[in-house]
Amino acid sequence: MSGDTSYIGKPVRRKEDRRMIQGLATYVEDVDLPGLHHVAILRSPFAHARIDGIRREAALAFEGVVDVITGEDTTHIGTVPRSTVLPEEVNSPRTPVLAEGKVRFAGEPVAAVVATSKEAARDALELVEVDYDPLPVASEPEAALADGAPVLHEGIDDNLAFDWTLAGGELTWGDARERADRVIEQRLVHQRLAPIAMEPRGVVARFDPGTEETTLWTSTQIPHFVRTFVAIMLSIPETKLRVIAPDVGGGFGSKLNVYREEALLCFLARRTGKPVKWIERRSENFQSTIHGRGQTGDVQVAVTSDGKILGIHYDVLADLGAYHQLLTPAMPAITGLMLSGAYAIPHITIHVRGVFTNRMSTDAYRGAGRPEATYVVERVADLVAAELDMDPVELRQRNFPSEFPYETATGLTYDSGDYVKALNKAIEVGEYAGLRAQQAEARAEGRLVGIGLSSYVEICALGPSSAMPSGGFGWDSATVQVHPTGSVSVLTGVSPHGQGQETSFAQIAADKLGLDLDQVEVKHGDTHAVQYGVGTFGSRGIAVGGVALYRALEQVIDKATRLAAALLETEADQVRFEGGVFHGPDGALAFGEVAFAAHVAKDLPPGFEPGLRATAFYEPENFTFPFGTHLCVVEVDPELGTIDIQRFLAVDDCGKVVNPMLVDGQIHGGIAQGLGQALLERVVYDDAGQLLTGTLMDYAVPKAHQLPRFQTERTETPSPVNPLGAKGVGEAGTIGATPAVVNAVVDALRPLGVRHLDMPLTPDRIWTAIQAAERSKVGAR
């Protein structure tokens, strides 16, 4: 083998970029089939209404329309699935594919039109006549819990999906309070966010009447789960359903789901005998793709006067929306599990009431429960520091765990970490002492400058099956198929959709096998081509899927070494595999030569199985816990209420790094979305349950010119959990960034007496807070 084939740790350019950049990628929208028909979906304009009748005749008569279906036609299709075991007891009403007699959120599918063109399907939608009888609306959790609130689901009169408490630690909450010098309280709001993948969802389905097989193309993060669950919903064998996730333009958790439209289009393809396509419009994406966050909670923290946190008690209302999606109830449960943050806290209680509201469901959005936990803990750290007049750095240092593994009060075991190191790096690189001196000068001039920190820890590499909040499926898989000429196909069970794993997995394989990168091709996302796998979410691609690949590579190398030994007429333990060459005592064979011999099979030893291929299923023994410290410096313009981010420094530790460029990319994108929550983004429904942020003109996705320059640094603490030492990085930026920004802005306004602000920190909110602070000062005089 020629050239340097050590790839792990190198900033290798993405193999997938050529087709992405040149417009040669294949997204669901690009799937074209002979005789393709188009589906348009009629969605409820009301947040809550009875359906008294639907007349479809006019739509059916419209030129080009071949079918119009309503909820009456789909009652035999199973519920959209929920897969969670935490909280343990959950009320789980049926989520129908099309509304059955009642709609429960604005945007709920009511009918579907199949036509020869998308224009005809869209036009005919307007001819479907629905008689709605509007009902009172439970537009948000407190309204849904109020006396006499409208009931969303028959039999769940209190609109509660669950009422769940997790409490643990070496102290009780009572003890923690008693030993504390102070108990500090604050209400915290984690506003709803829309994930806004650049590619909306899309589905194409084809039914082959000869084989009775359905092929489903869908923009998903979890093609294998979609196959399993859609097969269950449609009562067909999994063998008769093939799911293909082609190129997928981002997910951020929103495509970690099984959606109504996936089952619906399979049903329509079979019913009409036509291949059918549905591409989600952006306005549908806002209405009917899951939202994230949506928690409002009251936190109490018991603390000693020297800054030791003794306990956290968090009482939360979780806005679930009208129905469960795949992981809806698990989101606040993950918040509960992670409520120790980066600190050794002797007691933690979380009490969550999961509430049905007349809105779209909440579910996993980048971070998925961890951003909420981190925001609580990191706001608590700053609230405590401010109350005790202690430096926030010192407060954090006093509460970090002193050794690893560390078992939290919530029952998790942090695998490895060096939180002090990451924090110290942030304050050294960021020149924290200098920043505080500059802040003091600025304050003396009456300027509002703030410094914010966030020392986060998160849970990744989801995860051991026995401990998954989804109830299993924590493993993943990989096949290494060596071809006769020595090139290699990697079939991975994960389903990358922007992470660059066609590159990072190729790096792992090329590195282990001593091949050039272009001799390795990574395939994913087609359930008929790839062994069963779980998917890409929870920052698990490398740390679970990559480890499965590592194991499969070991098996391939083991077999190839045995074959090389036979061909070199020596024993396997006499053969050393290095740089793509098997070295024996008296000769050497290149990897490609051994691969060829394995397939020709002419010279195989007796009983030696031909071919060179291995599949590994890897079950992690624990989660991994990446961590880091983000530092943010802001100046607030008191007249406009605007925030200028003058500095953003992220020190992240995601364990061993396979491709530092991809890690930087993940961190940058993650911070952008973290800043989005802190400053810009908010899903707004009005009291009637109407979505007021239904377009990109009203929902502020962060744009390049709105973001500061990000400075990224790393520490590297390998995970002991897996042989790659990798922890995962896909969500870290989002988790770490948000509280750093809010802490910085609150710090800027502290001289005015502001102790907390809710997100997003819009100019209006900042200005209003300043006005209120000044008024109260005047009042106090």
Next chain:
Amino acid sequence: MIPTSFDYVAPESLDEAVALLQKHGDDAKVLTGGQSLIPLLRLRLARPGVVVDLRKLSDLGRIESAGEALEIGAAATHAEVMNSAAALEKCPLLSETAGEIGDVQVRNTGTIGGSLVHADPAADWPAAMLALGATMVLSGPQGERAVAAEDFFVGLLESAAQPGEILTGIRVTVPRQPAARAYRKLAQSASGFALAGAAVQLALDGDTIAEARIGITGVAEHAYRPREVEAALTGGALDASSVETACASAAEGVEVLEDIHAGAAYRGHLASVLTKRAVLAAIERAHGHAS
């Protein structure tokens, strides 16, 4: 995002275009850059039977000096106005305002006339038109008529252009010299439209303001001139505190808009702050050039 079906016509002459609009009345919509119309069509908020595309009328895109005036064709794109040497020389407030609109794609495609007729309450152009005392030239079945900017913006998404009329051009008289100008806006973070914006055109006389014209957008149902502020500034000094005092009433007597992006108190406050900042920026810039 599929519009309802409509007929598409691209007339070769202005007369033909006017005749088409007369024939179809309310059922017709005029298309130039499409930055307002196309989204409305795709969301089916506009459902015209006929779309009359003016892009074949190349005269409509011209920007010309005419003595002490500047004639801007209604189909000139924002970018063309921004980069016009004539505009920059004679009336730089136009270039400055154009540069604040949307993003590069919007500026390269959207037109000044399209924006003015659409009369979005938060659009940038109306503020500059009021500050410059511009005149809108409309062509209709009865021929041409001129409408002053302050009579042109009449309501929410409503201009003085009647069905059947086409805005063909904007006439701007070169401001009285020595002049100072600035546009200051705070953008709504999703759309880039103005939460509030103030365009200011001043005539200076030594250490005083000889004349002040101001247009404020984003704050009310349509852009307006804060007359009290203009009067207070006129004859006034150039220092920050005099200017601040004069600008405090920028939203007085106005019914201030309120939405999910900004409350009325804040928007009204922004009107004053941005007016003040625009006036001070204009003065500073003029003095910078003079000294």
